[in-house]
Amino acid sequence: MDDTPPSLLYAVKQVELSVRAHLDDVLRPAGLTTPQYTALTVLARRSGMSSAELARASFVTPQTMGDLVTTLERRGAVSRTPDPNGGRRKLIALTTQGRRLLAGVADDVAALERRMVAGLDETEQGALRHFLNRCRAALSEAPVRA
Amino acid sequence: MDDTPPSLLYAVKQVELSVRAHLDDVLRPAGLTTPQYTALTVLARRSGMSSAELARASFVTPQTMGDLVTTLERRGAVSRTPDPNGGRRKLIALTTQGRRLLAGVADDVAALERRMVAGLDETEQGALRHFLNRCRAALSEAPVRA
């Protein structure tokens, strides 16, 4: 009944679906969606990215990211300032309010991660992280999106 | 530059974002979205599920799944038939056309998976699958979505 080849793609997708649902629940009270949260965490690491860079990092079109950033800007979580080096680029940065938003959900997100890996010891967690990083690298190498 | 605690949640999300983008590219020419494809693969394993069951398996509301099934039905990929045991349930099944759709993308999806795990040997692939399954199980156990 279940002799379908147990696809790794499917396993990743199932974990992701579950993570996504839980993350949505954690983020909703804070008024954040998962893509918005993702963009904020990326900005927390590297402030001053352009919308186009952010779009490439998130595998979406510049238009989609533009809309998302506009939403976050209206909410006061990020600011857009013209690139001091000139050009059309606008550099996006977390505001104090944005940092507060991230801090407000940090505990719940950490708890979610702890629950996800509850069944794995430290060595296994390290291995999982390693495997996932290699998968991500492999997918970046030979782009389908030619 | 990158001293943020390397979150496993983040690692899963990054792989998923990349998988999703590649999968969208593979599926788009066939006129399928990723959620639609997922539903079809679930039905390929277990035909005759109700929309509500499908929704639970995919972590979405019955309404959302209902819309998705309606779209697939209009496209001729699935059929809805009243439960022969009576009741309001409608059993959803893949049609020949639906099976053809799945078969049409199977090669490309398999190629995508091969590329994703290209950097892992068989033992590592097995471990990754094992870890992912345990993560999924752990997330199902203690529902946030009380």
Next chain:
DNA sequence: CTAATATCAGGTATACTGACATAC
């Protein structure tokens, strides 16, 4: 009455294509 299911109405955020202006 209750619980599960299906469905209608509506709303928002995601994401796309296409087009266009701006700046190097």
Next chain:
DNA sequence: CGTATGTCAGTAGACCTGATATTA
């Protein structure tokens, strides 16, 4: 000129809450 960026317009699909009907 050509390329990257930002943005406007329109569309489709994914997702939600709330309300309603049906049926065991």
